[in-house]
Amino acid sequence: MATVNMKTIISIIAAVWLCVSSTVAFAPSSSRTFVATRAVVAAPTALNVFGNRKTEAQKEEEAAKAAKFWQGEWVCKDCGYIYNRAECAGMYFEEQGPGFRCPQCSGPRRRYAKKVGDRVGTTLDGGDAPILLFSFGGLIATIVFGVWAVQNL
The missing domain is CATH 2.20.28.10 (Rubrerythrin, domain 2)
Structure with a gap:
């Protein structure tokens, strides 16, 4: 009969406890209540936060801000x-x-x-050109290294 040492027993208990606790954590619980939430959409409006009409200066400031963007x-x-x-x-x-x-x-x-x-069109961050350039560069470097390794080993 094989002898089992204490470290093996503790590691088995820890593994079982880990599996059970992780499955219980993701199991639905009857005590939890789920509240349906509705997304609030922020739309531009002529009213400010408190419901007062925006002043002409505020409208001009928003127009200046909008002019900066596409x-x-x-x-x-x-x-x-x-x-x-x-x-x-x-x-x-x-x-x-x-x-x-x-x-x-x-x-x-x-x-x-x-x-x-x-x-x-394309954005100002270069699109996919840098990714493709470095990908092909890495492919060529890998092939060159492979040829060098075969010839020198």
Whole structure:
């Protein structure tokens, strides 16, 4: 009969406890209550936060801010989603950070392009050219290293 030492028994108990606790953590509980939430869409309006009309200076300030940004549409080149400012916290596309993702296909911000009429252009961050350039460069370096390794080993 094989002898089992104490470390083996403790590691088996720990593994079983880990499996059970992780499955219980993701199991639905009857004591939890789920509340249905409704998304609030921020739309541009002529009223400020407190319901008062905006002054002329505030309107001019908003117009000056809007003039800094692209007035046309931004389109995701992967899925064709057109950026809607009201769906994205009222922010202009240019104000979105580098971590912004397409709400429809989760494509990165660099996959968006300006749409002028029926034509879709490219963004200022270079598009896919740097990725393709370094990918092909890495492929060539790998092939060169492989040839060198075969000849010198």
